[in-house]
Amino acid sequence: MKKKNGRTFRKRRRKQSSLGFASLSHKDEYIFLKKWLKERGYEDSKLRPAEFSETGRGLLTTKSLQAEDLVIALPEKCLLTTDTVLNTLCTFLIAEKCGQTKSPWKPYLNLLPETYTCPVCLDYKTVDLLSEPLRRQAYEQRKRVQELFVSSQPFFSSLQPLFPKNLKSVFNYHAFRWAWCTINTRTVYMKPSQRGCFSKDPDIYALAPFLDLLNHNPAVQVKAAFNEKTKCYEITTLSTCKKYEEVFICYGPHDNQRLLLEYGFVAHNNPHSTVHVTTAMLLKYTAPEDKQRPMKLSILQENKLLDDLTFSWEGPSWKLLTTLKILSLEADQFPSWRKVLLGHVISEGNEKKSLDFATEICLSLTEETQHTLQKISLLKSDCQHLVTQLSLVEALRTEELHILQKTSEILWGLRSTTV
Template structure:
């Protein structure tokens, strides 16, 4: 299951409700857009659910349990006819255009174009009740300004820039296909299928789609496992809940069951997977408080900088890379990860024959190398902590004078950076205890 992004003004509404002391969930089911959504789903075979849309003080929009749901109870059972997949697109008015275009467009492009065209049609669209409740913008990397990019951790910034560039390339490389759709558009294709429109559609799919494999089609290319699930995608993520989710071929429905149960009037959650907050920000545009999977990553360039001038540095780095010990180097509240410590031990070695390096990776070291690696880990954490504090100061400065969409982006990054600061401070305490012992 993929998550949802922030609606414009989400952070402001959350602050206002907290300021006013409003902690009780506020039902949204009476609002016209949700009334239309439920009518749309019922017409397609959706029956009933123990959940209703509501506003919560901590997560903004989500789904509230109308009554207690026991462990193993059904949260949502959404018929296949309610899911928006590539099969939906191929059976629509876009089908003939997709089927004759060579080379075949990707499944992702097909879904993106369908969303943009349906949004362009407004209330004339069959899918308008769903599109009307989708966020207008997202706090994901394709929406990030350069100033927001600059305050991200270096590894996140690199991946965020790649993601933003990928969406730009997706738009630029499909201009001829977009122009071929002019017969079904009421305005020039370049005014409808803009970069901003495609970015919105891409983020809608990336943050909200569930995993499902429709029948394969020779008219589309690339992975085809995206399905947009109206209403179901209002479920928010929490890392400590357990659910069972997937398409049930026996019932013909995409089903989500709660394995832990939900109390009456409480928010029902889904679990997107064991993702740290960097991954959640990159893919879904939010961070999760008290995330047990959260860590701080140590990038290869910072590691090499700490040992710059050391003997056989290039050879050791190559050895680590070939043995996949430069991936996922992390620190947590409890201290450095074992992969990072293994890499530090090897890089701390005095001149030794290469045949001894593998034993070091397996944990066989002398006391001196162990102590030196712990001291280097302290140095790395101190450097990362200094950079994190500097970024938090810059975020505070930027927040003093920025518009609401940028504010929401900055607040998400600030949450990530604050968590990073806490992890690094705790890690340094753990390392100091190790040195004292």
């Protein structure tokens, strides 16, 4: 301990803060976790927990990593797996957390976040600031978790003899939501072992202590799987990482809406970011007097063009532009709708009309996003207790605004070449 006050320590602390992270590995909780992992066969020489200014808690490497290097190999004994249903793992987490002192998982449970920012945990005021499609998904998530909680009640009641405390003080909605978020944001997928082509083995999800401190970066590539030979869950990087930098993995090619929905955060400059255009929005800008509108809509529906219409950093998606071209067909052009689906240009007029249509939608979404950002900034000063969640939605809506601004530039360029 005395060593900590020495010159080397002070020098090291200075170096760390200038690099944008503060080491956590000297803290008791992390020392206990490392000891616990070691007892279960985990050997590590390079990863250290740290607090990063951009991403919060994560892991850094003390040795540079080259492509194909193993980032981590976590032995099976350290994994908390479920080959049964989700609520069994929820129940397990709640029960272990409440009887923490005796739990063999204590060093891990101690370090789990106390709160989450997935939509199920957000205040209604915050959820209402999300864009319409995401808001709908956020309410669906709430409903799903509530239903799962209600359907787990008989199971919780059957556990009463095992608990001296009043069961409701242990298995309440608050605890269930915490456990659900823990599982949703932190489990890794383990492909069931292939016992035969028609194997009915259920999917297995595992909580992986320490490994679950790795944060997401959409720009990195990794391979992750349970290795049957070494009996370890292994992550190999396909990207490089410099010494004393944060080691990232990629949770998948998710856009920011999906990251918020599933993990409760957003990634800045996410290349997969999109802004969704709903059917209601399309209908708002199509002429209701267009007699072929119902037919056009059923063609679009049959060809699955109405789902997932988006603007991205590259402008309107192919699906969105094709949809707009079909909706913009004049009565005499309508029989050519199949050609539009095949990517043919029907006329200069149709091209121009669909781009004008896209511009109108983009402009309307831009105004709506700017208005929401103003509301967020007012709410941030009025509702101090919601500042963290409001900042999260602000980051998401700001990224959406940037995509819409980029799209507007792209559309302007496209329109000037078609006129």
